[in-house]
Amino acid sequence: MTQFIYMFIFAVIYLLSIAVAAGFLTVVERRIAGRMQSRIGPNRVGPQGIVQWIADAVKALQKEDIIPTDAHSFLFKIAPYLVFMGVFLTLVPIPFGAYTLMENLDTGIFYVLAMASFVVIGVMMGGWASNNKWSLLGGMRSAAQMISYEVPAALAVFVVVVMAGTLNFQKIVFSQGASPVDWYVFRNPFAFIAFNIFFIAALAEGNRVPFDIPEAESELVSGYNTEYSGMRFLFFFLAEWGNLVVIGALVSTLFFGGWNFWFEYTLEFSVPGRYPIRFEVLGFLWFLFKVSIFVFIIIWIRWTLPRLRIDQLMDICWKYMVPIGLFASIGILLWMYFVPEKSLADTIMRYSMTSFGGLTILYFFYRVFQNLRVTKAKIYANPFV
Amino acid sequence: MKDGIFLCIAAVTVFGALVTAFSRSIINAALGLLLALVAIAGLYIFLSADFVAVSQILIYVGGVMVLLLFGIMLTSGGDNIFSNNPIMGAVPATLITTIFGLLGIYVVNTSGLTFYQGAYRATTRDIGHFLLREYILPFELVSVLIVVLIVGAGVMLRKELVIVRQAPQKKEGKK
Numbered sequence: 001m002t003q004f005i006y007m008f009i010f011a012v013i014y015l016l017s018i019a020v021a022a023g024f025l026t027v028v029e030r031r032i033a034g035r036m037q038s039r040i041g042p043n044r045v046g047p048q049g050i051v052q053w054i055a056d057a058v059k060a061l062q063k064e065d066i067i068p069t070d071a072h073s074f075l076f077k078i079a080p081y082l083v084f085m086g087v088f089l090t091l092v093p094i095p096f097g098a099y100t101l102m103e104n105l106d107t108g109i110f111y112v113l114a115m116a117s118f119v120v121i122g123v124m125m126g127g128w129a130s131n132n133k134w135s136l137l138g139g140m141r142s143a144a145q146m147i148s149y150e151v152p153a154a155l156a157v158f159v160v161v162v163m164a165g166t167l168n169f170q171k172i173v174f175s176q177g178a179s180p181v182d183w184y185v186f187r188n189p190f191a192f193i194a195f196n197i198f199f200i201a202a203l204a205e206g207n208r209v210p211f212d213i214p215e216a217e218s219e220l221v222s223g224y225n226t227e228y229s230g231m232r233f234l235f236f237f238l239a240e241w242g243n244l245v246v247i248g249a250l251v252s253t254l255f256f257g258g259w260n261f262w263f264e265y266t267l268e269f270s271v272p273g274r275y276p277i278r279f280e281v282l283g284f285l286w287f288l289f290k291v292s293i294f295v296f297i298i299i300w301i302r303w304t305l306p307r308l309r310i311d312q313l314m315d316i317c318w319k320y321m322v323p324i325g326l327f328a329s330i331g332i333l334l335w336m337y338f339v340p341e342k343s344l345a346d347t348i349m350r351y352s353m354t355s356f357g358g359l360t361i362l363y364f365f366y367r368v369f370q371n372l373r374v375t376k377a378k379i380y381a382n383p384f385v
Numbered sequence: 386m387k388d389g390i391f392l393c394i395a396a397v398t399v400f401g402a403l404v405t406a407f408s409r410s411i412i413n414a415a416l417g418l419l420l421a422l423v424a425i426a427g428l429y430i431f432l433s434a435d436f437v438a439v440s441q442i443l444i445y446v447g448g449v450m451v452l453l454l455f456g457i458m459l460t461s462g463g464d465n466i467f468s469n470n471p472i473m474g475a476v477p478a479t480l481i482t483t484i485f486g487l488l489g490i491y492v493v494n495t496s497g498l499t500f501y502q503g504a505y506r507a508t509t510r511d512i513g514h515f516l517l518r519e520y521i522l523p524f525e526l527v528s529v530l531i532v533v534l535i536v537g538a539g540v541m542l543r544k545e546l547v548i549v550r551q552a553p554q555k556k557e558g559k560k
Contacts, residue, residue, distance in 0.1 A: 004386065054459065072412070106507030106508075106509040106510070110440075110509075115441045115444060117442065121446060121451065128458045147447070147448075166509075167509055
């Protein structure tokens with residue numbers, strides 16, 4: 001009985017933290033968008049507009065809960081909850097530290113892929129129940145897009161599963177090391193391809209730009225959430241921004257070493273009493289740092305790239321990403337067979353991939369600063385306007 | 386406590402199945418099916434089959450139900466979607482349910498099957514070992530079958546290259 005009470009308490013804590021994270025991200029996203037478009041963004045409520053999301057939530061709660069007369073009212077009501085549930089359930093097996101996780105599920109990443117299907121059902125329900133042609137089109141497009149992009153995402157996950165030999169998140173983290181050389185993304189070229197495919201497919205599954213066709217404001221009047229108002233509308237967006245955290249967490253766990261901090265996690269530490277609490281906290285912060293970098297990259301992409309057309313979207317999925325994913329998943333099998341771990345070729349490949357990645361990032365900054373020098377642009381580096 | 390949760394999940398399963406069978410609205414029937422399928426995943430977890438439960442969600446909720454909902458929502462079946470699910474085939478349905486129910490009771494009573502009583506145990510590792518060692522041949526045969534199905538679907542959906550020769554349009558003369 002006490003076990004169930006603890007489960008309930010932890011579920012509430014997770015729910016509150018994902019809601020706060022999603023709310024906070026709305027402000028962050030709007031501020032970043034403002035900076036990218038040479039304007040200020042919300043900075044009135046609280047210092048630097050940091051509690052804008054609470055004001056938004058209070059406003060949405062006060063709004064009237066409008067249900068269209070011809071809508072299927074039951075489905076219309078439960079659709080946002082289903083979407084949010086699908087996103088929230090994916091957080092269960094993701095480890096935020098050696099012991100900071102809900103349940104160390106053995107089905108791990110497979111479970112995450114399965115729970116995403118609730119989002120598809122919820123979006124379709126919302127679109128159909130609104131009794132609106134635009135909403136129906138948006139819901140259908142969204143469902144088609146999500147189930148299409150599940151295929152390359154699963155192929156990319158397969159690469160990681162082959163390398164780790166397990167579906168369990170915690171074991172995937174253990175089998176990567178703390179240093180960038182041990183991360184899966186820099187292990188071999190196939191894992192690097194898999195990382196790119198997984199990141200793009202996760203963007204598409206999360207309905208983010210450049211894949212936000214289901215919410216295309218200019219053509220579909222915002223798609224499946226056109227008829228929603230007030231808190232139900234916000235639930236869709238809680239799910240969307242919560243999904244940002246989930247994407248960041250998945251990418252950094254699968255490919256970037258997860259919470260694993262600077263030291264090697266050894267068997268000595270697997271006894272709970274022996275594992276120092278400061279390592280747990282530092283690992284948690286390190287994980288949050290990685291997640292926030294990926295969240296920033298996703299927001300950056302959103303305000304940089306234009307939207308794809310529906311046929312281009314399907315072309316990218318089926319004609320490019322699925323074949324490339326199949327290539328990577330066959331390649332990784334050959335690689336695992338012919339290049340044993342810790343052999344000379346493996347070590348050389350790891351170090352050269354890592355230095356290639358590092359040099360790419362350095363080259364990016366070099367180009368940015370050169371452009372700034374050449375155009376003699378004035379830099380407003382201060383983010384607090 | 387555990388029994389209580391089991392009874393709740395079983396009740397939800399039966400409720401979903403009843404809605405599927407007796408609802409007059411096809412959309413409600415589909416949603417009852419969704420409820421029953423999700424609840425069956427819960428029953429699998431009670432039988433300590435976590436991998437099967439997750440597969441159930443992935444395949445039935447993520448695949449079959451999405452297809453079903455696509456079919457229902459994109460077609461306007463009949464005049465009113467809320468009363469277009471005719472109750473037909475009551476006699477065959479009763480017959481089939483009775484036969485399979487009696488068969489199930491007979492099998493459970495005679496084969497000595499018991500419910501899983503031990504503690505919950507993760508099964509993923511065992512499934513992997515069995516699939517890739519003892520049952521490698523059936524596993525590979527199933528994967529070949531699935532590849533054939535995917536390729537076949539691709540071939541069937543491929544557009545034939547048809548060259549349409551348009552007849553030269555005649556200009557309508559004035560009367």
